[in-house]
Amino acid sequence: MKNKIILLLTVTTLSLVSCKKEKELIEVTIPEPEKVETTAMGNPADVKAEDEEGAFQMKGLPYAYNALEPFIDAKTMETHYSKHHVGYCNKLNAALKGTDLESKSIEDILQKLDMSKTDIRNNAGGYYNHNLFFEILNANGGDATGEVLEAINKDFGSFEGFKKQFTESATKLFGSGWVWLIVDKSGKLVITTTANQDNPLMSKAEVKGTPILTLDVWEHAYYLKYQNKRKEYIDGFFNIINWNKVNEKFNSVSTKPTE
Template identity: 45%
Template sequence: MSFALPSLLYDYAALEPHIDALTMQIHHTKHHGTYINNLNGAIQGEHGGSLKGLSLEAICRNVNSAPEAVRTTVRNNSGGHWNHTFFWTIMAPSGTAASAPSGALKNAIESQFGSVDSFKDQFNKAAAGRFGSGWAWLCMNQNKQLFITSTPNQDNPLMSGIAEKPGLPILGLDVWEHAYYLKYQNRRPEYIAAWWNVVNWDTVAKYYDEASSGKAPVLDVPLQ
């Protein structure tokens, strides 16, 4: 069995005008698809035996234990697969999901950051300030406190021994140029500001509840 590209829950054009259809199509089929193909190649190759049968989450969590010959490939591409699978789920067309956090999630954000607006400001700074390619994250630590962090390339906070601030992600933003360059060119802050219009707060709340129970986001990771 090998990993397969997950289907989106919305059309490529559904996030317009905030994220354009062509970017979504290329991002999903080409970029995400390439991470999956590379990961499958590493697992199925001569050095990937110990990785066969592991879940995507388990591979990310234990990437430092991957065989040295494929460790960098596995790190980059398992992260790329998990990060994008997660990313698609925390977006939705405007008007189809909660447009702001509420309930326990809102209370936690306000408790940790002072207000939702203050949280967004701090998250925006982490996303805009990530040098080069990477991600910005809202996570929960082992003390059930929320925190903001960013990671380079396709690293994520699940990666033990790699992430500067490990935790359970509940929200994440891709700030690689391929996520926004066709529409926003070098205007990353404009992309970040527009992205809040398509955040699926219902799903973020679900991931918050899962993290509160000590679980990473439960993602649909198809196999073929």
């Protein structure tokens, strides 16, 4: 129902002969405030590749878009997954259409990639990188445990030593890119960075190895919440790492060094 109020207005009537003031009551209608439409948070399971027959499909998320708050906000996660990530998936399928690479795994494609083929390089990298990033996050976080923690202590001196080096690498990386914890060809844990959508599996990677953990430091991964405060985003990341998944990945590659 529209709200009504009665305003007391003073109307002054001017006359050449005399001044006369009259008072009258006027009924004024005040419109209700406009309703702000809110959009319900989407479901990651509803995000599908455009080409349902394409070589690569969306893997989904093991949590809701808002599950990682306050460290990664729901809007950023939804935009990151349902816009950026699916975009890489769609463009990768289009780039591979009709080629012999359609039958290859994403790891094989990356390891034997002709780096001059930028459409495949960018989109295969974007697809693989984001899959790993989303997979190693967890709403509950927790501490590093098991064999991967033992390896971290051995190769970095302590977990705090690892965290400091990883944070410094992520903070200092210029522009857009990724920070990685990898198992190199000797079985040692190493921290490295790559620009754009490159990764350590690629043939011309500066430091090669098998990734077991990664952090996306493209601005689209954090800018809605943190703006230019990348360090705060990095600090938050350590609260939502799924160390059980990282440990699982470490165990699957630690005895199979990358050539």
